[in-house]
Amino acid sequence: MPELPEVETTLRGIEPFISRKVIAHVLIRERKLRWPVSPGLASKIIGEKILGVRRRSKYILIIFRHGAILIHLGMSGHLRIFPANQSVQKHDHIDLVLTNDKLLRFHDPRRFGCFLWVEGDPFQSKQLVNLGPEPFDDEFCARMLFDRSKRRTTSVKNIIMDGNVVAGVGNIYANESLFRSGISPNRSARRISLARYEKLVHSIREVLTEAINAGGTTLRDYSKATGDPGYFSQQLSVYDREGKPCYICAGIIRRKVIGQRGSFYCPQCQN
DNA sequence: ATCGCCTCCTGCGCGC
DNA sequence: TGCGCGCAGGAGGCGA
Numbered sequence: 342m343p344e345l346p347e348v349e350t351t352l353r354g355i356e357p358f359i360s361r362k363v364i365a366h367v368l369i370r371e372r373k374l375r376w377p378v379s380p381g382l383a384s385k386i387i388g389e390k391i392l393g394v395r396r397r398s399k400y401i402l403i404i405f406r407h408g409a410i411l412i413h414l415g416m417s418g419h420l421r422i423f424p425a426n427q428s429v430q431k432h433d434h435i436d437l438v439l440t441n442d443k444l445l446r447f448h449d450p451r452r453f454g455c456f457l458w459v460e461g462d463p464f465q466s467k468q469l470v471n472l473g474p475e476p477f478d479d480e481f482c483a484r485m486l487f488d489r490s491k492r493r494t495t496s497v498k499n500i501i502m503d504g505n506v507v508a509g510v511g512n513i514y515a516n517e518s519l520f521r522s523g524i525s526p527n528r529s530a531r532r533i534s535l536a537r538y539e540k541l542v543h544s545i546r547e548v549l550t551e552a553i554n555a556g557g558t559t560l561r562d563y564s565k566a567t568g569d570p571g572y573f574s575q576q577l578s579v580y581d582r583e584g585k586p587c588y589i590c591a592g593i594i595r596r597k598v599i600g601q602r603g604s605f606y607c608p609q610c611q612n
Numbered sequence: 613a614t615c616g617c618c619t620c621c622t623g624c625g626c627g628c
Numbered sequence: 629t630g631c632g633c634g635c636a637g638g639a640g641g642c643g644a
Contacts, residue, residue, distance in 0.1 A: 373621095374620095375620075415620095415621090416622095417621085417622075417623085449621095449622095450621075450622050450623065451620080451622050451623085452620075452622080453620065453621065492613085492614085493614075493615095494615075495614080495615070495616090499616095561623085561624065561625090600615095600616080600617095601616080601617070601618085
């Protein structure tokens with residue numbers, strides 16, 4: 342489920358139900374996540390009002406007066422709103438029960454996600470402080486990619502998936518935006534012209550925008566019983582299409598591992 | 613600073 | 629039908 346568009350979709354989905362609401366109690370059934378759930382979490386937030394919800398990269402921030410909850414969904418996590426008496430399923434690790442008789446539930450089978458209390462300004466936390474600009478910030482531009490790539494030896498795909506370069510571009514959307522801009526994922530980042538980086542920046546924004554508008558991408562969706570799927574999977578050009586014909590040239594989509602991640606591309610359309 | 617590799621964990625789909 | 633294998637939307641941490 343979770344890449345940037347899925348996280349954004351989650352944020353928009355939960356915000357109306359939790360913003361300005363007060364925490365009645367907190368149920369933690371499993372503390373063993375990416376990092377252990379903060380021991381003092383419950384005592385920090387019970388009786389406190391949620392001032393707002395924000396996203397930074399693929400992190401979700403639930404803002405309180407003197408700190409924030411920093412949530413990451415990892416590979417398999419989701420956050421959903423339920424009635425306060427909702428029954429508990431496997432991998433339902435944390436509930437924030439609100440005084441409006443709803444609860445916000447964190448569910449994550451693989452437990453690569455996190456659910457942390459951050460005291461003070463969450464943007465100064467170690468997870469967020471070194472992140473690159475958001476893809477829609479002006480600071481993210483062809484010139485910046487071009488300049489930063491000069492000193493790098495790695496592939497362009499690894500560059501755009503490097504959160505310190507640009508925040509929140511995950512594997513699906515890296516593959517898709519490289520296809521749209523006609524750039525091979527394996528191409529050395531420092532051998533790409535400024536003009537091609539212009540196309541790439543445009544493609545990244547376009548793909549992310551379309552995916553957000555489609556409600557994200559649902560692929561192997563182990564949760565369709567409770568959650569609505571996203572529809573961007575119907576618009577994927579290369580991701581998970583190994584062996585199938587390219588929609589542009591009918592050539593065969595190939596798969597190659599780059600940076601330990603499956604990478605899909607059309608050898609004819611991308612170079 | 614950067615690179616590639618490893619790791620955490622569960623679930624699913626495939627071939628035999 | 630059951631089992632083993634490979635793969636999965638992330639990203640921190642390691643040694644080199």
